[in-house]
Amino acid sequence: MTHAVLPAPAVGPYRLSNPVILAPMAGVTDRPFRQLCRRLGAGWVVGEMVTADPSLWHTRKSQLRMDHTGEPGPRVVQIAGGDAEMLAQAARLNVELGAEVIDINMGCPAKKVCNKAAGSALLRDEPLVNEILTTVVAAVDVPVTLKIRTGWCADSNNGLRVAKMAEAAGIQALAVHGRHRQQRYTGNAEYDTIAEIKSRIGIPVFANGDIDSPEKAAWVLGYTGADAVMVGRGAQGNPWIFQQIRHYLAEGQTLAPPSFAERRAVLGEHLAALHAFYGQTMGVRIARKHVGWHIESDARFTAEQQRALKQQFNALTSPAEQFEWIDRAISPDAQAPLFAKGSNAA
Known part of the structure; x- marks a missing residue:
């Protein structure tokens, strides 16, 4: 069966190179990861959430999140907050710093965000949303986009009302995660709400939630009629998912998985970028979660072996040790040399 390639949507003057988007994820979609995913086929990438309060921008975390040096456009900056004037000021300042698209976060379910009446907590207050x-x-x-969930809870599925409000306000694209806030990331995403929203508004709609394979992406696009899919957790440990989805949509066939040599090269490139971006101390620390996701995505290892491998990697304290470990781990015969060093998971 051949799958037709859906035309990639446009957001204002910017047309996506393909309908597969990297979702914004705090603590994940930093500049090194965005650049990697773009190189591996993402048609659009969104930066990590930045607080709308400029008084907090002096922190190292905010400074790094706002660093788009060397990235090709369009640079999409996501802002989060609960005060309209503060969000507007944050949007203006980010545009002055080089943002070419502003994305408003009304989808984050994290308590520390919702407790400040931001993220998906805003969905409880439709006048404030407007x-x-x-x-x-x-x-x-510049174009302004919006990311939402289907509602605050099962009894307040107001995603369609918010979507209509967004279109009327001049929002130029809408990403919808197929869960309400109280679900956080549990259970299964539902796509009926996304399909209804897409059928009732005229701006591009991006379907988000549980997009973890090329087949799932194609099914969601067909079921919802969405203009693009937005991949979040499915890219953790598998940045190749973007080219895999793009190939499947174009050819109707599954792309061969990356070779050990390619995986080792890509992971090494990613770690080098993390060390350069964060500095050696923090870079080594940040690398641990990314390598952990790669280990979890390796079907050769049992859950117990994965835990042992992650413990080994997390004990490393220098870039040189991390690169040496990867050279041994990402290979066809990785299990023998790795587990020979005292792992109890062999």
Whole structure:
């Protein structure tokens, strides 16, 4: 069966190179990961969530999240907050710093975000949602997009009302995660709400939630009619998912998995970028979660072996040790040399 390639949507003056998007994930989609996913086929990438409060931008975390040096456009910056004027000011300042698209976060379920009446907590207050959308759109001359969930809880599935509000306010694309806030990331995403939203508004809609394979991406696009799929956790440990989805949509066939040589090269490139971006101490620390996701995605190892491998890698304290470990781990006969060093998982 051949799958037709859906035309990639446009967001304002920017047309996606393909309908597969890297979702914004705090603590994950930093500049090194965005650049890697773009190189491996993502048609659009969104930066990590940045607080709308400029008084907090002096922190190292915010400074790194706002660093888009060397990235090709369009540079998409996501802002989060609960005050319309503050969000508008944050949008203006980020545009001055080089943002070419502003994305408003109304989808994050994290307690520390929702407790500040931001992220998906905003969905409980539709008048405030409308105020934020209209104020931010009016504040900048670049496209403004929005990311939401289907609602706050099962009894308040107001995603369609918010979507209509967004279109009326001038939002130029809408990403919808197929869960309400109280689900966080549990259970299964549902796509009926996304399909209904897509059928009732005229701006591009991006389907998000549980997109973890090329087959799932094609099914979700067909079922919802969405203009693109947005991949989040499915890219952790598998940045190749973007080229895999793109190939499947174009050819209707599954792309061969990356070779050990390619996996080793890509992971080494990613680690080098992390060390350069964060500095050696923090870079070594940040690398641990990314390598952990790669280990979890390696079907050769049992859960017990994966835990042992992650413990080994997490004990390493220098870039040189990390690169040496990867050279041994990402190989057809990785199990013998790795487990020979005292692992109890052999």
